[in-house]
Amino acid sequence: xxxxxxxxxxxxxxxxxxxxxxxxxxxxxxxxxxxxxxxxxxxxxxxxxxxxxxxxxxxxxxxxxxxxxxxxxxxxxxxxxxxxxxxxxxxxxxxxxxxxxxxxxxxxxxxxxxxxxxxxxxxxxxxxxxxxxxxxxxxxxxxxxxxxxxxxxxxxxxxxxxxxxxxxxxxxxxxxxxxxxxxxxxxxxxxxxxxxxxxxxxxxxxxxxxxxxxxxxxxxxxxxxxxxxxxxxxxxxxxxxxxxxxxxxxxxxxxxxxxxxxxxxxxxxxxxxxxxxxxxxxxxxxxxxxxxxxxxxxxxxxx
Amino acid sequence: xxxxxxxxxxxxxxxxxxxxxxxxxxxxxxxxxxxxxxxxxxxxxxxxxxxxxxxxxxxxxxxxxxxxxxxxxxxxxxxxxxxxxxxxxxxxxxxxxxxxxxxxxxxxxxxxxxxxxxxxxxxxxxxxxxxxxxxxxxxxxxxxxxxxxxxxxxxxxxxxxxxxxxxxxxxxxxxxxxxxxxxxxxxxxxxxxxxxxxxxxxxxxxxxxxxxxxxxxxxxxxxxxxxxxxxxxxxxxxxxxxxxxxxxxxxxxxxxxxxxxxxxxxxxxxx
Amino acid sequence: xxxxxxxxxxxxxxxxxxxxxxxxxxxxxxxxxxxxxxxxxxxxxxxxxxxxxxxxxxxxxxxxxxxxxxxxxxxxxxxxxxxxxxxxxxxxxxxxxxxxxxxxxxxxxxxxxxxxxxxxxxxxxxxxxxxxxxxxxxxxxxxxxxxxxxxxxxxxxxxxxxxxxxxxxxxxxxxxxxxxxxxxxxxxxxxxxxxxxxxxxxxxxxxxxxxxxxxxxxxxxxxxxxxxxxxxxxxxxxxxxxxxxxxxxxxxxxxxxxxxxxxxxxxxxxxxxxxxxxxxxxxxxxxxxxxxxxxxxxxxxxxxxxxxxxxxxxxxxxxxxxxxxxxxxxxxxxxxxxxxxxxxxxxxxxxxxxxxxxxxxxxx
Numbered sequence: 001x002x003x004x005x006x007x008x009x010x011x012x013x014x015x016x017x018x019x020x021x022x023x024x025x026x027x028x029x030x031x032x033x034x035x036x037x038x039x040x041x042x043x044x045x046x047x048x049x050x051x052x053x054x055x056x057x058x059x060x061x062x063x064x065x066x067x068x069x070x071x072x073x074x075x076x077x078x079x080x081x082x083x084x085x086x087x088x089x090x091x092x093x094x095x096x097x098x099x100x101x102x103x104x105x106x107x108x109x110x111x112x113x114x115x116x117x118x119x120x121x122x123x124x125x126x127x128x129x130x131x132x133x134x135x136x137x138x139x140x141x142x143x144x145x146x147x148x149x150x151x152x153x154x155x156x157x158x159x160x161x162x163x164x165x166x167x168x169x170x171x172x173x174x175x176x177x178x179x180x181x182x183x184x185x186x187x188x189x190x191x192x193x194x195x196x197x198x199x200x201x202x203x204x205x206x207x208x209x210x211x212x213x214x215x216x217x218x219x220x221x222x223x224x225x226x227x228x229x230x231x232x233x234x235x236x237x238x239x240x241x242x243x244x245x246x247x248x249x250x251x252x253x254x255x256x257x258x259x260x261x262x263x264x265x266x267x268x269x270x271x272x273x274x275x276x277x278x279x280x281x282x283x284x285x286x287x288x289x290x291x292x293x294x295x296x297x298x299x300x301x302x303x
Numbered sequence: 304x305x306x307x308x309x310x311x312x313x314x315x316x317x318x319x320x321x322x323x324x325x326x327x328x329x330x331x332x333x334x335x336x337x338x339x340x341x342x343x344x345x346x347x348x349x350x351x352x353x354x355x356x357x358x359x360x361x362x363x364x365x366x367x368x369x370x371x372x373x374x375x376x377x378x379x380x381x382x383x384x385x386x387x388x389x390x391x392x393x394x395x396x397x398x399x400x401x402x403x404x405x406x407x408x409x410x411x412x413x414x415x416x417x418x419x420x421x422x423x424x425x426x427x428x429x430x431x432x433x434x435x436x437x438x439x440x441x442x443x444x445x446x447x448x449x450x451x452x453x454x455x456x457x458x459x460x461x462x463x464x465x466x467x468x469x470x471x472x473x474x475x476x477x478x479x480x481x482x483x484x485x486x487x488x489x490x491x492x493x494x495x496x497x498x499x500x501x502x503x504x505x506x507x508x509x510x511x512x513x514x515x516x517x518x519x520x521x522x523x524x525x526x527x528x529x530x531x532x533x534x535x536x537x538x539x540x541x542x543x544x545x546x547x548x549x550x551x552x553x554x555x556x557x558x559x560x561x562x563x564x565x566x567x568x569x570x571x572x573x574x
Numbered sequence: 575x576x577x578x579x580x581x582x583x584x585x586x587x588x589x590x591x592x593x594x595x596x597x598x599x600x601x602x603x604x605x606x607x608x609x610x611x612x613x614x615x616x617x618x619x620x621x622x623x624x625x626x627x628x629x630x631x632x633x634x635x636x637x638x639x640x641x642x643x644x645x646x647x648x649x650x651x652x653x654x655x656x657x658x659x660x661x662x663x664x665x666x667x668x669x670x671x672x673x674x675x676x677x678x679x680x681x682x683x684x685x686x687x688x689x690x691x692x693x694x695x696x697x698x699x700x701x702x703x704x705x706x707x708x709x710x711x712x713x714x715x716x717x718x719x720x721x722x723x724x725x726x727x728x729x730x731x732x733x734x735x736x737x738x739x740x741x742x743x744x745x746x747x748x749x750x751x752x753x754x755x756x757x758x759x760x761x762x763x764x765x766x767x768x769x770x771x772x773x774x775x776x777x778x779x780x781x782x783x784x785x786x787x788x789x790x791x792x793x794x795x796x797x798x799x800x801x802x803x804x805x806x807x808x809x810x811x812x813x814x815x816x817x818x819x820x821x822x823x824x825x826x827x828x829x830x831x832x833x834x835x836x837x838x839x840x841x842x843x844x845x846x847x848x849x850x851x852x853x854x855x856x857x858x859x860x861x862x863x864x865x866x867x868x869x870x871x872x873x874x875x876x877x878x879x880x881x882x883x884x885x886x887x888x889x890x891x892x893x894x895x896x897x898x899x900x901x902x903x904x905x906x907x908x909x910x911x912x913x914x915x916x917x918x919x920x921x922x923x924x925x926x927x928x929x930x931x932x933x934x935x936x937x938x
Contacts (some may be wrong), residue, residue: 125335494665
């Protein structure tokens, strides 16, 4: 109570002191410096070289200035990949995961305990199984000759991953990642005061009006947080490679796959680094927006 | 009259709801059916069937020179990463939460920014190079360190929020009773912040796949991929049994976490 | 057993506007064995004072003495104090036994000494159970009720065998009914242990009921220091007067004329003991507790005449709000004397219990 008046009260409750505190924090910061900060800076440098995985340029890389960047920006394959990535993020994350996640959270809000646990367990399982296992499960599901889906739909011989590669990885990613949105929204929904919903119901508001007038204003911040985070993750997601390998004919060649093929498959490390840097920049923009939002919300909470 | 209307409406809503939930369950369960059936099938195909139940696939798997060691290797990698991440991050989070270290807010902001933008995918090239130069390419420690570096910032953030929401009166109380800072950390702080989210470390395919080249240090994710591609024809018996084995630790961990703490967001993400 | 003394104790918290003064040169003595209350509204500095006594805050200036020692720069664990926090701060991962034993564990006491101390403290606080109740010693704090948690926190503090107890809002986390029970219990415990005890509260009833002496604080200063009787009967200033008492004191502005107080169009007798202390024409505030009124439907000399605006039932009595020439005046009457709203009544304050304030300070 009275503690509100003591703004700086209770700093350092265990009596650690600054020196010991810095010592405790140091190992984590050092690892981050070596394996996160340094690689980011190194990307910057590599992007200006003709470094290759093998051959002469592997031993004696030399600077090529901004050539890599201009080459990338002019490359139609890059444009193509960027567009596919946009489709992938928009379809699977912004629309698919976010919407499905919310609908599940909303429907399970007052469902019976067993039903809630069952649905949540399955959705979560899809999220936490190892990527390579999951990828193979989908290969089995979609197989042209003996896939479960073809048996189920009586459509023998349909090679889903080849005929509809983008739709395949989009549906796959919805299946894979909806759990996060579901969890986030169910946590957010518990924060909506039941008394406000009851008040709205008492005035005769229907489901949609309740959602619009009571629920959404409360969880607006959660929605934005969710959209930014899942977009960021989906943008950096490499798992689709294990289902379609970017093919056929680059039809599902999203950016992470494109980098992988350029840098490690074709061995053009310098060029790969240049694309990576563009990716880092996009990540940076999204992250800045996200942090901005987070900070505003913290201020709101303080006020 | 109006009574009946609302009742009919309620029934329709209810039917719609359960239909939707059934379709939803189907959608999420369908891909997993194969994982539950194929490993026990004497002649596994890519289709879901349990015509002839057998455990033979597992005994084949046990004889495979790479399968079990790689699974063990994966456990070591994941366990090592989790331990290192949570240990380092918890220490840093505690210090940053409780003591006004100079530049604290800046450090946190930078950490958060970095962890969001420098992903394994985007930094694939330099990470590969770094590991190559440090001769960590084939070493477990290298893989663990790379993972740890990527995971620490988010972990710090979540654990710091968690610590922030833990009343300081616990430590103060112990302090008034005469506990030293390290006693307080050992007796009070560590047990209090023990619930740490460590699930996500596992099963990441990309970085081990790039970094690890020596077969006897292959983590499970990579071995699974070799079953799939070696010899052109996928070895379904091995793949299915191995997939199941590979998934079991994650499932156990999930069951443990959801039973013990409830699989819910706490701290960092819940805002 | 120890006396506590603070000398010019000052604490400023830095902030953007140059600093907030939480303690303003406080000099205070708490006697050995005394049950001492720090009372005041939020932000008055009472919690900061308690935490400074505990050593959790370092004063900006001045000194703290406990017993014969100057402990101003002694770390919390070496002061011989035990503190019970508002949220009790029971360690959730330890059982009740482990919690109570913690002070001894930290000092490296033997297992058997720990066990002994736990049993002694637990039986003192009724935690061991009887033939009809189950003991709580093996439970975790999460499985205890609020009242039980409080007792465990007290047991833990007792087990530390301190020379001084510090309680931060010890009853505020309990619900109303339990709070009264716990209050009685706490007072008995303090009497039995006879350990110097300082507690912080914002609830004047709690302070009056428990304490031997009360320090009423405002903005980092002590506005009055005295026994509950003194503080209740003769609040030293209008701040204390308005803060103490479950029905607030009537504080009515008026002027002195011919030895009487002219207030709300009524002429009220001058309070006892103020004769000749206030010159005619002085602006004053007349203080009269609602409990000390004689209320009558027939005219009384030197009384407030007003109409009944509100009647609130307090159970054994009624609180009336009278409209006296536009000024509200409150008076308490017995349950059998319930008037109709709108009725005209005369309310005569007891001359020996009225008070006079000039510039906010008590006269006489």
